[in-house]
Amino acid sequence: MKRIGLSLAAIAAALVALVLIVPSLAPESALRDALTRQIVALTGRTPQVDGPVHLSWAPMPTLLVEKVTIPGGEGMPPLLAADKLQGSLNLIPLLVGRIEVSGLMLKRARIGLTATKANNHSWDFKTGVLADAADGHFDKAMPISSLRLIDSSIQYADAGSGQSTSVSIEDATLAWSGLTNAMSATGVINWRDRNAEIAISLAEPASLISGGKSDARARIKGEMLNLNASGTVDGDGKLDGQLSAGGTSLRETLRWLGLPLPDGSSLAAFEVQSPLTVDSTGISLNDVQLSLDGNEAEGSLLVQLAGDRPKISGTLAADTIDLTAYSDEAQRAGSIPKQWREDRINIKGLLVSDLDLRISAGETVIDKVKLGRTAATISTHDGLFEFALGEAAAYGGTVNGNLTLKNVGKGVEFTASGNFSSVEMGKSLVDLFGFHRIEGAGEGTIEVTGTGATVADLLRSLEGRADISVANGALVGIDLADLMQKIEKRPLSARFESGYGGRTTFDTAKASFKIAQGMAKTTDCRMENGSLSVTLAGQTNIALRSLDMAGMANWSDGDGADPFHLPFRVYGGWEVPVVEPDTEALIRRSGAAAPLLRSFAKPGQDVTQDSATSLPASSAQ
Numbered sequence: 001m002k003r004i005g006l007s008l009a010a011i012a013a014a015l016v017a018l019v020l021i022v023p024s025l026a027p028e029s030a031l032r033d034a035l036t037r038q039i040v041a042l043t044g045r046t047p048q049v050d051g052p053v054h055l056s057w058a059p060m061p062t063l064l065v066e067k068v069t070i071p072g073g074e075g076m077p078p079l080l081a082a083d084k085l086q087g088s089l090n091l092i093p094l095l096v097g098r099i100e101v102s103g104l105m106l107k108r109a110r111i112g113l114t115a116t117k118a119n120n121h122s123w124d125f126k127t128g129v130l131a132d133a134a135d136g137h138f139d140k141a142m143p144i145s146s147l148r149l150i151d152s153s154i155q156y157a158d159a160g161s162g163q164s165t166s167v168s169i170e171d172a173t174l175a176w177s178g179l180t181n182a183m184s185a186t187g188v189i190n191w192r193d194r195n196a197e198i199a200i201s202l203a204e205p206a207s208l209i210s211g212g213k214s215d216a217r218a219r220i221k222g223e224m225l226n227l228n229a230s231g232t233v234d235g236d237g238k239l240d241g242q243l244s245a246g247g248t249s250l251r252e253t254l255r256w257l258g259l260p261l262p263d264g265s266s267l268a269a270f271e272v273q274s275p276l277t278v279d280s281t282g283i284s285l286n287d288v289q290l291s292l293d294g295n296e297a298e299g300s301l302l303v304q305l306a307g308d309r310p311k312i313s314g315t316l317a318a319d320t321i322d323l324t325a326y327s328d329e330a331q332r333a334g335s336i337p338k339q340w341r342e343d344r345i346n347i348k349g350l351l352v353s354d355l356d357l358r359i360s361a362g363e364t365v366i367d368k369v370k371l372g373r374t375a376a377t378i379s380t381h382d383g384l385f386e387f388a389l390g391e392a393a394a395y396g397g398t399v400n401g402n403l404t405l406k407n408v409g410k411g412v413e414f415t416a417s418g419n420f421s422s423v424e425m426g427k428s429l430v431d432l433f434g435f436h437r438i439e440g441a442g443e444g445t446i447e448v449t450g451t452g453a454t455v456a457d458l459l460r461s462l463e464g465r466a467d468i469s470v471a472n473g474a475l476v477g478i479d480l481a482d483l484m485q486k487i488e489k490r491p492l493s494a495r496f497e498s499g500y501g502g503r504t505t506f507d508t509a510k511a512s513f514k515i516a517q518g519m520a521k522t523t524d525c526r527m528e529n530g531s532l533s534v535t536l537a538g539q540t541n542i543a544l545r546s547l548d549m550a551g552m553a554n555w556s557d558g559d560g561a562d563p564f565h566l567p568f569r570v571y572g573g574w575e576v577p578v579v580e581p582d583t584e585a586l587i588r589r590s591g592a593a594a595p596l597l598r599s600f601a602k603p604g605q606d607v608t609q610d611s612a613t614s615l616p617a618s619s620a621q
Contacts, residue, residue: 196222440473
């Protein structure tokens with residue numbers, strides 16, 4: 001215990017002597033010289049000190065300096081400018097009157113990393129320990145072993161490429177005790193108004209500076225992104241290693257990175273894992289495992305950064321892809337019946353890079369729609385977004401098609417084409433449109449174009465045509481043959497019997513639609529089944545999802561003599577359209593009721609004409 005007391009007394013005496021002696025040995029000019037000497041030894045550049053310099057003793061001996069600047073090179077802004085600098089002093093040299101700074105803490109510092117058009121850099125050093133390390137000489141000690149930045153910033157500007165960015169630093173520390181030792185940096189930064197914790201380490205930084213290689217690790221934990229990367233990096237900046245990254249919203253992460261994506265509920269939680277190669281040309285993910293919006297896929301991706309625009313290419317394969325979240329964004333949330341969104345279409349986020357992505361899936365789900373094995377290509381180039389669906393299995397048949405989007409004026413130009421074959425129409429129409437009235441094996445083609453600022457406007461502008469045929473099918477919800485036999489016997493009572501049901505089967509059905517201003521019109525829809533034939537004429541409003549059509553069912557006996565005609569209507573929404581006989585036409589067929597109807601007719605009106613033989617009035621736009 002006595003020895004411990006003597007030791008403490010000796011330390012206290014040394015500190016007292018230090019406080020009494022050093023101030024007389026270290027005037028302000030000596031302190032300036034000591035700081036200048038160590039910065040020159042490290043960087044080869046002479047700092048400028050415009051503020052006072054003095055020593056502080058509590059809690060440890062510290063050099064306090066204000067207004068320090070380190071030049072950045074000829075014609076460049078300063079490499080560093082700090083409002084306040086604190087230097088931790090080594091105690092042992094201080095006892096013998098020598099001032100040595102072991103570490104620096106900078107407050108409100110601005111670090112400028114500048115590249116000129118001539119490819120000169122503010123961080124290229126001609127003399128000093130860092131320059132010696134770049135030449136492969138590692139025999140000198142590090143003049144300063146640590147650097148701490150508080151409330152500071154790093155600004156990067158490349159005059160050649162025009163790229164620039166700025167990172168705010170709340171509190172970060174760089175530790176590098178010797179040229180042959182490892183380097184590490186940890187702290188909290190803020191970039192584009194989002195905080196992140198960072199940790200970076202280099203096993204052999206001196207080797208890296210001199211053009212060799214070093215193992216490296218990096219970790220980012222923040223509001224927008226969690227990332228871990230490790231591997232080997234060389235003097236040219238090439239990294240070979242592993243990447244693991246993820247976040248709660250890919251949409252918000254891409255916005256944070258500068259992509260102008262619109263609001264939406266898709267592009268949410270994501271995870272990426274892959275071997276990683278990064279070099280001057282771009283980023284390669286050679287065996288990527290991707291999770292996005294609950295979908296799992298694997299493949300390879302290449303991001304090329306050289307040139308005016310980044311280029312992304314690759315292939316992804318998945319067992320199942322669910323695209324429901326993406327299709328729902330084209331419709332107004334919570335609307336019943338479903339309505340198209342009225343806010344502006346924004347495809348700028350799709351066009352920020354040149355994209356060539358090939359996607360395949362064993363099954364593709366879009367709300368209730370399910371496709372079998374599918375292959376598709378997504379590409380962007382020259383301001384054009386293209387989606388090409390290869391032959392996909394669907395409802396017992398196949399479908400394929402193409403879709404393009406392009407900004408024009410204040411809106412978006414849309415084109416689409418496709419065809420389908422041997423598709424089971426009953427199930428597919430129910431799943432796709434909620435339409436419950438047609439069954440059979442269908443085939444057809446469709447071609448449309450449109451321009452609009454919103455999805456609804458675009459649909460209201462559609463122009464094109466569609467040709468559809470259905471074999472061995474049925475009109476569901478009404479048995480026209482049975483109904484016609486009843487009406488032939490009792491025209492009035494049949495109309496007011498209980499609700500209709502059943503099916504009207506047919507061998508073939510064909511229709512051609514001309515699409516103009518969002519209205520699909522037909523005059524030649526026809527269904528045939530032996531003694532029964534049905535014709536339809538009318539239109540469907542694509543934007544409003546509504547039908548307004550008139551039909552005529554024709555039935556005759558075996559020898560074709562004395563045919564019977566029944567007019568009927570199909571109208572209402574796609575989800576639950578109404579199919580019913582034409583009321584007025586039924587009354588006209590009743591000998592007893594026709595005189596009553598004539599008493600209400602306008603002068604000159606022909607009440608014997610079936611209303612369903614003419615096209616219905618246009619639906620509301």
